[in-house]
Every structure is written in C-alpha cells, then in structure tokens.
Amino acid sequence: MSKRMIGQFMEMVRIDSESGEEAEMMRYLLQAIPEAGGTAELDAYGNLIGRFPARGCEGKEAILLSCHADTVKPGKGIEPVIVDGVIRSQGETILGADDKAGIAEVLEAVRVATVMPPVEFAVSRQEEVGLHGVKNLDFSKLKAKKGFLMDNDTLETIVVGGPSYFAIDVEVTGKAAHAGMEPEKGINAIQAAARAISALRLGRLDHRTTANVGIIEGGLIRNGVPDRCSFKAECRSADHDTAVALCAEMERTIREQVEATGARVAIVSENLCQAVSIPDDAPTVCTAIAALRTVGIEARPIFITGFTDASIYNNRGIEMAVIGIGAKNEHSTDECIAVADMEKAVAALVEILRLCAA
Numbered sequence: 530m531s532k533r534m535i536g537q538f539m540e541m542v543r544i545d546s547e548s549g550e551e552a553e554m555m556r557y558l559l560q561a562i563p564e565a566g567g568t569a570e571l572d573a574y575g576n577l578i579g580r581f582p583a584r585g586c587e588g589k590e591a592i593l594l595s596c597h598a599d600t601v602k603p604g605k606g607i608e609p610v611i612v613d614g615v616i617r618s619q620g621e622t623i624l625g626a627d628d629k630a631g632i633a634e635v636l637e638a639v640r641v642a643t644v645m646p647p648v649e650f651a652v653s654r655q656e657e658v659g660l661h662g663v664k665n666l667d668f669s670k671l672k673a674k675k676g677f678l679m680d681n682d683t684l685e686t687i688v689v690g691g692p693s694y695f696a697i698d699v700e701v702t703g704k705a706a707h708a709g710m711e712p713e714k715g716i717n718a719i720q721a722a723a724r725a726i727s728a729l730r731l732g733r734l735d736h737r738t739t740a741n742v743g744i745i746e747g748g749l750i751r752n753g754v755p756d757r758c759s760f761k762a763e764c765r766s767a768d769h770d771t772a773v774a775l776c777a778e779m780e781r782t783i784r785e786q787v788e789a790t791g792a793r794v795a796i797v798s799e800n801l802c803q804a805v806s807i808p809d810d811a812p813t814v815c816t817a818i819a820a821l822r823t824v825g826i827e828a829r830p831i832f833i834t835g836f837t838d839a840s841i842y843n844n845r846g847i848e849m850a851v852i853g854i855g856a857k858n859e860h861s862t863d864e865c866i867a868v869a870d871m872e873k874a875v876a877a878l879v880e881i882l883r884l885c886a887a
C-alpha cells in the first residue's frame with residue numbers, strides 16, 4: 530500500500546498547481562479517481578467531485594471527504610526526494626504535501642477499505658488564496674451531511690472551528706513630484722501609508738483576535754515623491770462581531786491617517802470567511818478521535834485562527850471536522866512528510882470509513 534500511495538503522491542507533487550493553476554492537477558484526478566474505483570467530474574468552477582460506491586454495507590448515508598488541489602508558492606518544478614523515510618523537496622520549493630498528501634491518503638483509503646459507506650470526494654481549487662473554490666462549489670452535487678477535511682498538518686489535533694476573516698486592500702494615491710527640485714509640490718503616498726500602518730493596532734489583540742499588514746508596495750524611483758502606495762492588511766477573530774468591528778476600526782484609522790496627509794485612499798475589504806465551530810463532541814469529531822486511537826494517536830479537538838474549507842462546509846450545513854495528513858512545516862521550503870505518518874493517516878481514514886458504515 531505504501532509504495533503505491535507514495536508513488537502517486539510523488540506524481541502529484543510534480544504537477545505544478547499553484548493557486549489558480551489547478552487544471553492539470555484536476556485532469557490527473559479525473560483519471561486517478563476512476564482508477565481507484567470511483568467516478569469524477571468537474572463543477573462549473575473547476576472543482577472536482579468524485580464518488581465511490583459503498584462497499585461491504587448497504588443503505589448507509591454518504592460521507593464527504595475533502596481536500597484542496599492548489600498549493601502555495603514557490604510550488605513550480607517540485608522535485609520530491611525521500612531520505613530516511615521522510616519526503617521533502619529539493620529545497621527551492623515547497624513540497625506540496627499540503628494538500629496532495631491528503632489526496633493521496635484518501636485515494637489509498639478508498640482503494641483498501643473493505644467496509645465503507647458511499648463516499649463523496651470534493652477537491653477544491655484556490656483554497657490557499659481565500660477559499661474561492663469551495664465558496665463556488667456546486668453543492669447541489671453533494672448529498673453528504675457529514676464529512677472530513679484532510680487538511681490539518683498534525684494527526685494529533687482535530688480542527689473544530691475557524692475564525693471570521695477580513696482581507697483589507699488599501700490603495701493610497703498622493704502626488705508625484707521631483708524629490709530634489711520641488712518636493713513641496715508632491716504628496717508622498719509611501720509616507721501616508723506608513724503613517725496609517727503605524728497607527729493600526731496589529732498583532733494579537735486578544736486571545737481570539739489578530740490583525741496584520743503583510744504586503745506593502747509603492748514608489749518607482751528614488752528621486753521621485755511617490756504618488757502610489759498600496760498595502761494589504763487582514764484581521765481575524767473567533768468572534769464574528771469582533772472581527773466586523775475591528776475591520777471597521779482599521780478602515781477608519783487608515784482613512785483618517787492617510788487623509789490627514791492630503792493623500793487619497795481607496796479601501797476594499799472582503800469578508801472571506803465567517804467564524805464557525807462544531808462541538809468538541811460532534812459525531813465527526815468523536816469518529817475521528819476513535820479512529821485515530823486505533824493507530825495509537827490521542828487526538829484532541831482544537832479551534833484555530835487559520836481557516837480551512839471546513840468553515841465553508843460547516844456554514845453550508847455539512848458538519849466537517851478537519852483531520853491531519855501528517856505533514857510538517859507547511860507553507861515553507863522545509864515542508865516534509867514521513868511515510869510512516871502517511872500510513873497512519875490512511876489507517877485512521879480506513880477506520881473512519883468503517884465506523885461511518887457501522
């Protein structure tokens with residue numbers, strides 16, 4: 530089992546699929562899913578929906594397994610290597626275990642399970658850049674009311690909830706002028722943006738709330754007063770109302786501070802995700818804990834301040850727990866995964882399928 534799964538995992542990570550460029554990966558899955566005994570189609574947005582028939586049981590409700598097909602950057606030309614049972618990239622790129630290890634594990638689990646309910650398998654696009662795929666997923670194609678998202682790194686925790694999330698894009702427009710000859714005619718957009726950013730409350734604001742400015746860009750030449758500067762901020766909170774209020778506060782501060790310099794500002798805020806959580810003793814959580822115990826792992830439920838496709842599934846009425854794939858150092862060029870942990874994830878998944886068919 531391990532050799533076949535690892536071979537398939539290595540094949541998949543070699544397919545470039547940075548967010549927005551998942552088509553080739555989806556083409557691969559349109560073939561791989563029938564080879565694993567299922568059927569597969571794409572929805573209008575390009576998300577993949579696979580189906581596997583029940584095995585060894587009858588009349589059971591379908592369950593949903595889900596992963597995402599995209600990776601973060603740098604994710605082009607990934608060349609995986611195995612050293613001492615651990616798979617990593619050559620070092621210049623991420624590995625893409627997030628989330629292709631999840632896909633490989635699901636495909637292996639449905640191949641080897643002897644008892645399982647009907648399984649729906651949704652693989653989303655553009656998860657890493659704002660959950661766009663799952664938000665545009667054709668939910669009319671899904672029957673399952675419960676499911677498991679294979680997109681947590683460690684096997685030791687089960688994610689039961691995520692925060693509300695706001696992305697805030699800011700465009701500051703000043704006035705260009707020669708920096709040496711007539712600076713008084715200019716309005717420095719970089720300075721205006723800096724003034725706004727330094728007035729923001731950033732970092733961990735309370736135990737459930739954070740804010741950040743992650744990107745700033747502006748200016749073209751050293752000797753010109755820059756007329757443009759843009760920056761990207763975010764805020765998130767486990768409490769939706771807190772996140773709404775914080776986003777409004779950030780917008781207000783940015784506007785006041787920028788306008789005080791004479792520059793103009795355009796702010797676009799988007800609520801990419803709404804806080805959601807399922808109970809620690811929800812059926813999917815209990816099933817996952819019981820299954821992981823059979824491979825020697827005592828998993829505990831946690832709420833995270835990151836977000837996953839599960840937030841959208843839960844918002845849409847499909848109870849979804851997020852379980853681990855066994856990866857480490859995701860979103861970095863140190864990303865790696867141990868073959869032994871992938872095997873444990875498969876064994877736990879096979880047990881989840883068995884429990885769901887019981």
Ligand SMILES: [Zn+2]
Nearest residue numbers: 597627628680
């Ligand atoms: Zn992921």
